[in-house]
Amino acid sequence: MNKTYFVLCLVITSFFSLNAQQKQEIRGIILDEFNEPIPFVAVGIVEKYIGSASTEDGEFSFFITENELQDSLSISSLGYDPFKIKVADFLKLEKKAIVLKETVTELNEVKLLVPNNYVVTALKKLKENTISTTHQLEFLFRTAVTEGDKAKLLVENYIKVRDRGPAYYFGDVQVAESRKSADYRIWKPKHNWHQINVVAHVNPIRPNDSGHARNIKKFIWKKIGDSSYEGEDVVILEGQNPKKKWERIKLFIGVDSFKIYRIERGSSLFVYKKYKNGKLVLNYYKHDWHLSKDRIPKEYWNTPVINSHFKGEAFLYNVITNKKDIKVVPYGINVDAHLIDLPYNPSFWDNLSLPPDTKFYKSIREGLEAAYGVPLEKQYELVNKK
Incomplete structure (x- = not known):
């Protein structure tokens, strides 16, 4: 009798312990004071590295357990007061919306350094300002392709990277994981590299393929605006390559810390956020471009291929800094x-808390389902390797 009672108590205890660890999705939207969505905002529990970035439509989602209910949800974005x-x-909120207040910034021009000095110093401090010891990053990386404004392909990969930061x-x-829709493209080019390479290759503060940092210090830099990040004044600089008039880069640099919070280069965007130790880590990446005619074979010039549009995004899901827990088995690069x-x-x-579908990805989903007459989830089952 006592043995039966003991086993029953053990089962009940295990059930409630397991139940307490069950995941709960937290979803919401970030708005400004004019009720407009704010994209690419860092949202999460900083101390435990739980969270994500808001989408371009301002929405966010991620999983928590009951262990996080008493923790603070932190929201940080360039140009707005932290919340x-x-x-x-x-x-408990009836409407899961967070309204951020814009920070009024007016930097004293007399106290500012020459623009080029900010860039030079920020590059020198990269190892100090970012996670520069060996760590593991985990991203959701996805690419969508359209031809003639019609959805033709969607690919999603869960990727692990052994990294040492942008220096x-x-x-x-x-x-590590992959799924794709049916491929409805007219032209199906095959690259000898994974698109995750673009995240590193087009980042102007990372070394290039030869292992040398790009020489953006020789760009012609000028101040074009002011901003803020978590109470620190931020100077917005634009640099132009003196040898390539079309190449311009924007850097958002902390006036006191020289941290680079955001990078804009052509159609590419890099957004960094603070890790729990205060150092920066890449939180969101986006590229968005239309394929130029010179990259398309002539036989496709009179087809919808000529209007091909590629869009890729990377959302950071996890950072592992304990070297014993880092495990990356090279595959797919x-x-x-x-x-x-x-x-x-x-x-x-x-079981992965995917970012809320933006208007763009809703159109991709609807287009792929209309093209085949098959739900996207069913396409995953039919097209991908069993």
Whole structure:
């Protein structure tokens, strides 16, 4: 009798312990004082590195457990006052919206350095201002392709990267999970590299393929605006390559810390946020471009291929700094994203808190489903390796 009672208590205790760890999705939207969505905002529990970035439509989502209910949800964005709210209090809100107040910034021009000095100093302090010891980053990376304004392909990969921060080149890369839609493209080019390479290759503060940092210090820099980040004044600089008139770069640099919070280069965007130790880590990346005619074979010039549009995004999901827990098995870096040969794992994707669908990705989903007459989830089952 006593043994039966003991076993029953053990089962009940285990049940409640497991139940307490069950994941709960936290979803919301970030708005400004005019009720407009704010994109690419860092949202999360900084101390535990739980969180994500808001989408271009201002929405966010990620998982928590009951252990996080009493923690603070921190929201940080360039140009706005930082905001905190207890997770439990946020979940009680009838409308899951957070309104940020714009920071009024007016830098004293007399106290500012020459623009080029900010760039030079920021580059010198990269190792100091970012996570520069060996660590593991985990991204959701996805690419959507349209031809003639019609959705033709969607690829999603969960990627692990062994990194040392933007002062160094990417280390080992592992495409750990993958899924793709049916491929409805007219022209199906095959690259000898994965599109995650673009994240490193077009970042002007990372070393290039030869291992040397790009010489943006020789750009012609000028101040074009003011901003702020978590109470620090930020100077916005624009640099132009003196040898390539078309190449311009914008850097958002902290006036006191010389931290680079944001980079804009052509159609590419890099947004950094503070890790729990105050050092920066890449939180969001986007590229968005139309394929130029000179890259398309002539036989496709009179087809919708001529209006091909590529859009890629990377959302940071996890940072692992304990070297004992870092595990990256190189795979996929030299394979086009849509050719990754991994088994489709529905349970992984069902348990991953994907970013809320933006208007763009809703149109991609609807277009792919209309083209085939098959739901996207069914396409994943049919197209991907079992």
